[in-house]
Amino acid sequence: MKLELRRIHIKDIQFGNETVVKDGILTINQEELVNKLKEDKRIKEVKVDLARPGEKVRIIPVKDVIEPRVKIEGEGNGFPGVTTKMAQVGSGKVNVLYGAAVVTVGDIVGFQEGVIDMWGEGAKWTPFSKTYNIVVDIKPVEGLAPHTHEETVRLAGLKAAEYIGEAGRNIEPDEVLVYEMGSHAEESKKYPDLPRVLYVEMLISQGLLHDGYIYGVNSQLILPTLLHPNEELDGAVISGNCVAACDKITTYQHQNNSVILDLYEQHGKTINFLGVILTPELTTLEGKFRTCDYTAKLCKTLGADGVIISEEGYGNPDSDLLMICKRLEKEGIKTVLITDECSGWDGMSQPLADTTEEAVAVVSTGNVSHVIKLEPADKVIGDINAITTLAGGWEGCLKEDGSLQCELNAVIGSTSEIGYHNCTVKLY
Amino acid sequence: MxxxxxxxxxxxxxxxxxxxxxxxxxxxxxxxxxxxxxxxxxxxxxxxxxxxxxxxxxxxxxxxxxxxxxxxxxxxxxxxxxxxxxxxxxxxxxxxxxxxxxxxxxxxxxxxxxxxxxxxxxxxxxxxxxxxxxxxxxxxxxxxxxxxxxxxxxxxxxxxxxxxxxxxxxxGYIPQGKRLTIFSDKRGSQRAVEMLLSRLNGEAFETELPMPVFDKVEPAKAIEDLSKATIALVTSGGIVPHGNPDRIQSASAQKWGKYDVSNIDALTGEYYTIHGGYDPVYANEKPDRVAPLDLLKEFEKEGKIGKVYEFFYTTTGTGTSVGNATKFGVEIGKELKEAGVDGVILTST
Missing domain, CATH: 3.40.50.280 (Cobalamin-binding domain)
Incomplete structure (x- = not known):
């Protein structure tokens, strides 16, 4: 498969009469975007707002973040199986509005939505303070069941990204990144002496606001499955707005999965990168045994020498993470795990809900309960009161002057377990 | 100066x-x-x-x-x-x-x-x-x-x-055991790839998270005669009365609550979940699915158990630090022990 991600560098965003990109400035026709989203009769009202890096703007409650793109060559524009008809993605040319992001907010569906601050202290903690954000605030019609509400919001975000992405169709990119990898047989022939490495990406798969989707299939329903890394980079995997904001893998982070990108960087140099195994994190013990055994078997069958395993969420999935690790290490396959930790406000508690002696190489992406203070914003997009009910907030965490105190739990992407951000933990 | x-x-x-x-x-x-x-x-x-x-x-x-x-x-x-x-x-x-x-x-x-x-x-x-x-x-x-x-x-x-x-x-001091979040100059995925390369090349590497050591708790002795025992219901499933009167957090709980259930036969109707770690739809339909007061009350009527303790204890388990959980456990355990409770049904989610 050969995929070209053709980045058009976005340097500013504004509203205007048509949705276009010119000289790196993305202009959006607000009315057209709103009408497009309101084609879904489950949506009552849509508001669109813009947030630029450095502005004293707070966005809350954020559900998902999506990168606007358009596929100009090859199958599968959009998100096949979800918003567009089924297609095999992973090959072709994609124009990317690099630096722009669609951010969905709106009435709270659950407790797993989060905060993005575009400036100051808060900006340090989220990777999405550095993107030019088109914030889509979605109000559904009354009486929608929670699962339908979530789906409505999820699809609206994806559609908004597709609509905005179209603006890049005929624009010459500033930078072209090529991701090419042949069959295992071909790559092994090219790099017979390099260690073979797989990436196991765990997806939470536990119901409302706890699901991921692969070509539109809810990850709850799958056995662990092998993807060519290009498929994920080309829109095969989307977020079901899941898990606490700090470590949910947003759709944007699937499109730009940092583990895939960093392994690709080493492919043919120090490693032979074999691909991505998507593994569901299920709730039942039987489910955990099945998926962990199956994942280990796939890694072994494919002849992996080393595996990076990333978790999504925390708590019971810690067990899945360590069960996979244990199985692989017993087979002589070397692992590195990426996880965040729940060490409490004071950092004094044990970091994981499970333990195994085989887990000798672990990257920590931060303590989800680390408490931060955020100064008042000049402008809030969405509803600031949501913070008191979100995971990571509490009654009284919002002060009268508009400043707030919250755990990293509530900050989108802060402790990303695909290692998308820079947080780590040190023992003091 | x-x-x-x-x-x-x-x-x-x-x-x-x-x-x-x-x-x-x-x-x-x-x-x-x-x-x-x-x-x-x-x-x-x-x-x-x-x-x-x-x-x-x-x-x-x-x-x-x-x-x-x-x-x-x-x-x-x-x-x-x-x-x-x-x-x-x-x-x-x-x-x-x-x-x-x-x-x-x-x-x-x-x-x-x-x-x-x-x-x-x-x-x-x-x-x-x-x-x-x-x-x-x-x-x-x-x-x-x-x-x-x-x-x-x-x-x-x-x-x-x-x-x-x-x-x-x-x-130069001995670590106090505080795990503090700081910024690295490399993103997590980069650190993971480098750590894996070190492992594959047989070079030295250092984990960022040494595995925790767990306490082992010896199980209590079995209750000999359930028909004379007082049983309490305790959950970390975030089931609270409507409106969440004690404002228990949806994740990373800082407190627990207790509610009088002596006059009701089930939690359904008056209770719901504020837990941020699972799909709440089915628990909200019937909170007894998470904390089965309904069945305990039936068992009480049938004489299978002596008595259901009058208070139901609850908190949220998701993301709650072990430090807090230990504290809650000691506090709740003390109350139950003093009240003469013989056994506890402890449910998660």
Whole structure:
């Protein structure tokens, strides 16, 4: 498969009469975007707002973040199986509005939505303070069941990204990144002496606001499955707005999965990168045994020498993470795990809900309960009161002057377990 | 020039120049002087701080009469009002280390005054107080005094001036066990790839998260006659009365709640979930799916169990620190034990 991600560098965003990109400035026709989203009769009202890096703007409650793109060559524009008809993605040319992001907010569906601050202290903690954000605030019609509400919001975000992405169709990119990898047989022939490495990406798969989707299939329903890394980079995997904001893998982070990108960087140099195994994190013990055994078997069958395993969420999935690790290490396959930790406000508690002696190489992406203070914003997009009910907030965490105190739990992407951000933990 | 910060120093009978083992039984005294290591330490503070006096106590006296010793010592601390207390270094002297730890814990707990001490890493005093005081890692004998004091003085200055304390390896103290979130210059995925390459090449690597060690809890004895037993219902599934009157958090709980269920036959209708870690739709339809009060009440009616305890206890498990969970468990357990509850149905999600 050969995929070209053709980045058009976005340097500013504004509203205007048509949705276009010119000289790196993305202009959006607000009315057209709103009408497009309101084609879904489950949506009552849509508001669109813009947030630029450095502005004293707070966005809350954020559900998902999506990168606007358009596929100009090859199958599968959009998100096949979800918003567009089924297609095999992973090959072709994609124009990317690099630096722009669609951010969905709106009435709270659950407790797993989060905060993005575009400036100051808060900006340090989220990777999405550095993107030019088109914030889509979605109000559904009354009486929608929670699962339908979530789906409505999820699809609206994806559609908004597709609509905005179209603006890049005929624009010459500033930078072209090529991701090419042949069959295992071909790559092994090219790099017979390099260690073979797989990436196991765990997806939470536990119901409302706890699901991921692969070509539109809810990850709850799958056995662990092998993807060519290009498929994920080309829109095969989307977020079901899941898990606490700090470590949910947003759709944007699937499109730009940092583990895939960093392994690709080493492919043919120090490693032979074999691909991505998507593994569901299920709730039942039987489910955990099945998926962990199956994942280990796939890694072994494919002849992996080393595996990076990333978790999504925390708590019971810690067990899945360590069960996979244990199985692989017993087979002589070397692992590195990426996880965040729940060490409490004071950092004094044990970091994981499970333990195994085989887990000798672990990257920590931060303590989800680390408490931060955020100064008042000049402008809030969405509803600031949501913070008191979100995971990571509490009654009284919002002060009268508009400043707030919250755990990293509530900050989108802060402790990303695909290692998308820079947080780590040190023992003091 | 700014006012000098005030240091109160604690030493044992030997370093306080009273005598050796034969004087280990002496009761604590206070001298408004710099005795033993306090003298050299004072010199290291320069113009910024000063040692205002030294407390001397026999090691045996402290360990055998801890209450009396601490009463005297704490009174001195309260009278002298130091900005910081420094004890030792105790090197590998076990009784001296335990005394330094005892002083450190009392001063931090009761007065919230910072404490710096120094011990050899295997001194039993380390485990006693390392989470509260800063214990500088020192040699196992007094020969290490010259190296120990500057490190202790540096930490003392930083603490007294309210400056940020660096990593244990930079400052020379034994880790307190606090896992703090900081920024790395590389993103997590990059660090993971580098760690894997090191492993594959047989090179040295360092995990960022050493595996936790778990407590083992011995199961209680079986209840012999359920029909006479009082059973309580406890959950970490976030089931609370509508409106969440006690404002229990949806994740990373800081508290628990208890609610009178003596007059209801099921939780359905009056309760819902505020738990942020699972799909709430089905629990909201029927909260007894998470905490089965309905079945317990049926069993009570049928005589299978003696009685359902009148209060139902609840909190949120997701993201809740083990520190908090342990505290909740001790508090709830104490209440249940005092109420004569024989057994508990404890549900998660």
């Amino acid at each position: 700014a006012k000098k910060f005030r240091v109160l120093y604690y030493v044992n009978q030997f370093f306080g120049q009273i005598g050796g083992e034969e004087k280990a039984g002496v009761a604590p005294t206070f001298e408004a002087k710099t005795l033993g290591p306090a003298l050299g330490f004072n010199g290291l503070l320069g113009d910024e701080g000063e040692v205002i006096g030294t407390i001397i106590c026999g090691d045996n006296y402290f360990n055998e009469n801890k209450e009396e010793a601490l009463e005297y010592i704490m009174n001195v601390v309260k009278e002298q009002k130091p900005d910081i207390v420094v004890a030792g270094p105790a090197f590998n002297a076990g009784r001296y280390g335990m005394a330094c730890a005892g002083v450190a814990n009392a001063v931090v707990d009761e007065l919230n005054i910072p404490v710096v001490t120094g011990m050899y890493v295997e001194n039993p005093g380390v485990e006693e107080c390392k989470s509260k005081a800063y214990v500088v890692s020192v040699a196992d004998s007094a020969g290490g005094m010259r190296e120990a004091l500057p490190k202790m003085a540096n930490l003392t200055k930083k603490l007294a001036k309210g400056e940020e304390i660096g990593l244990p390896e930079e400052e």
